[in-house]
Amino acid sequence: MxxxxxxxxxxxxxxxxxxxxxxxxxxxxxxxxxxxxxxxxxxxxxxxxxxxxxxxxRRNQIYTSTFKLKVLRTIKRKSISLNEACLSFNIPNASVIVSWQKRFEKLGNTGLVDKPKGRPNMAYKRAKKKSNKPLTREEELLLENESLRAQVDYLKKLQALIQAEEAVQNRKQKP
CATH class of the missing domain: 1.10.10 (Arc Repressor Mutant, subunit A)
Structure with missing residues (x-):
């Protein structure tokens, strides 16, 4: 080619x-x-x-899905050639219409919708709003319990890291 x-x-x-x-x-x-x-x-x-x-x-011309559908319907209804359609709709090349036809035959109207190109935007995560309502005694205890569990987990990991480091030091010292 x-x-x-x-x-x-x-x-x-x-x-x-x-x-x-x-x-x-x-x-x-x-x-x-x-x-x-x-x-x-x-x-x-x-x-x-x-x-x-x-x-x-005309570089990177973007056509709407309704325009693409109009072109394809006109070609079918009036039985005009691809080159005639290019001329009447000001499309630079017949290969553009051919690709629309293939996508339309394969996927229908959804095939004519352009997919966004490039990397998608990062999802925006909203921070949880704190309510101004005072917590009940039970909710306070649950939050405190959760906090204490996190502290215990942290201390366990820290202790495991210290022990692993000491084990490495002991191995290095023994010839």
Missing amino acids: ERKIKYSYEFKLRCIEEVLKENLSAESVAKKYGFDKSNLTRWLGFYNKYGTAGLQS
């Missing part, structure tokens, strides 16, 4: 001017510059419909 070549705006305009002003055929101009005639005919269509703005490269 060949690498896709991006043609500059100036190059496209020069080729179109050769076809329109010098009355050369699209095939001869395409052959002269060494690219496929279909590219030039597509550029001519965009130039005739949208003027020089139709030749500008």
Whole structure:
């Protein structure tokens, strides 16, 4: 598969001017510059419909799911070709519509919705609000019990670490 070549705006305009002003055929101009005639005919269509703005490269164009659905329905209803649909809806390449068709056939309307790209935002965790109500005696005792258990667990871990460190020291001292 060949690498896709991006043609500059100036190059496209020069080729179109050769076809329109010098009355050369699209095939001869395409052959002269060494690219496929279909590219030039597509550029001519965009130039005739949208003027020089139709030749500008449109990177990272984001289309809504309703627009995509409208394009697909128009293609089906009017039985128009992909290139005609590209021209009437100002879509730069037919491969864009082909990918929409595949996703629509596979997943339906949900396939036309763009998924957000990149890393998702971190979830925001709210701190629990403390209530101003005074705690009952039982709730106070439960909180104190929980706190004491945490202290005991901490002290046990600390004691285990100290013992492990002492064991390592004893092993080092014994030859």
